[in-house]
Amino acid sequence: MTSTTVLRRFNRNYTQRIGVLEDSFLGLGMPLAAARLVFEIGTRPTTIQALRARLGLDSGYLSRLVRGLERRGYVTVQPDVTDRRRRVLTLTDDGHKLLAEIEARSEAKACAILDPLSPRQRERLEAALATADLLVRAATAEFVRVDPTDPLAREAVTRYVAELNERFEHGFDPGPLAPADDEQYRPPHGVFVVARSDGEPVAGGGVRTFGGTAEIKRMWVHPDWRGAGLGSRMLRRLEDEAVALGHRVVRLDTRHVLTEAIALYERSGYQRIDRYNDNPYATHWYEKRLPA
Template identity: 45%
Template sequence: MEAKQQSEPVAVPDVRSLRRFNRYFTRRIGALDDHYLGQDRPLGEARLLFEIEESGRGGEGTSLRELRARLGLDAGYLSRMVKALEAQGLVRVGVHGRDSRVRVAALTPAGRSEVAEQNRRADALAEGLLQGLSPAQRGELTEALGAARRLLRLAAIRVEAVDGGSDDARACLDAYAADLHERFPEGYDPATLVPPHEVSGASGAFLVAYEEERAVGCGALRTLDPGARVGEIKHVWVHPGARRLGLARRLLGELERVAAGRGFGVVRLDTHASLTEAQAMYRACGYTEIPRYNDDVYGAHFFEKRLTAPRRR
């Protein structure tokens, strides 16, 4: 079940601006041409070759399941493209060396040569586009493109409520514990992780963030004091590859919305002394530091935020 974000409606000018940019850029780079970059194939096949090369550098090839998730393609459409490239001698399909149930695709020598030529032509196209700008303007464009990529990645991530004992929840918590064990001078004991029953069902909630079907973040909510309508936010974590997107703030906001929806008027949380970036985020998100409220051995700073009841629609 997806955690629905009760945000403000998207303004019509914002929608039109994004669509206008998409139309311009796809036309400018030749995405609409059946012979993308002057090669004998459309953009879809060219992108598939590129992804197989990029994600298959370890030598095992790339699983078709991973390709489907990464490119957001229908299984049937992906299968047809792979077969077409296989027939042209650019791709070979087999089974994974450690799991015969997993089908993988890898480039042939001819496929690798085509991708190398594709990269050369794409670089030349990009260089040609940038020639008309001054160095300062190129820097401005590079910065803007970086911001656009970051925000679009964040927008594409979905946040779902899962059972606290599910495989994805436990995998995220294992990664969270390993991360803190490396960062804390005293290490981190996984036995202190919140038990699944406290963050599931009527007792709480567990949220997982997914990017291209991979779990890249999590956060939990449990009931701290039902009589006083107080909840506690625990284990907000983001995978290193998805950091600096704003995902931690999004997870925090989603947990606050879940808490408000359950009738909590206040949420609390604690954090370690070494997690200065977390402390700064909580303060920026409206949390106020309070005296110690629990016996968490890793807690050094304790925060509280009063919530606003969700608006009725």
């Protein structure tokens, strides 16, 4: 049986049986879409714009849904202070009560579904769903080239730096962030790529030109998203970008404590070479010849 067959079969069986999870929102006196909104807003106050991106709704439709929730007193709508075109949504006390009710219903429904399973089977299902969840999310993440000043890129780099600082024995200091730095990751010198899911960066990395070859830098994968192949995909994508920039050789450096990264590079055909830069944090240097 092929993977697509399994996926399609699962989809049929699952949506038919578990789709009922959403039916638990019935009887709340509001359409399901509105209940989903309450859930999203409850997770964290959001702008209408963010909801539109996250849930993929038409702006007119969303506007009406929100107004409905406002009219019933579940949410308050206020202009965003930093950009008065945007409007920030917050749950009122009644909204939080409603959210609690929604949560309770979902939970009850989920319990009812899992109830017949023995603890052992439940654990198996939990593990399978967690794996499937991660892989499905990873498969649907979108890789996009962005400007290094894009908020997505900024966040990816910030988290990358924070992680190195935590994992390196004596911390990590990226030095002052000069505007010239950004220039390195802009065509024609280089590019920056992020993987995005639901509007959040889940992986990032850049290629720049250094010493006549391409150099891959700042590769990072969100901790919650590791083990799903995003690292390999990012690496492959950055190699493609290097080729597109006209390079035939790509290099990179790393530090011994980053064992997963080292494993990834070696699995991906990188050869260890001598020190080619003066990065004080680097302990390993790699090179790969790219197919034209």
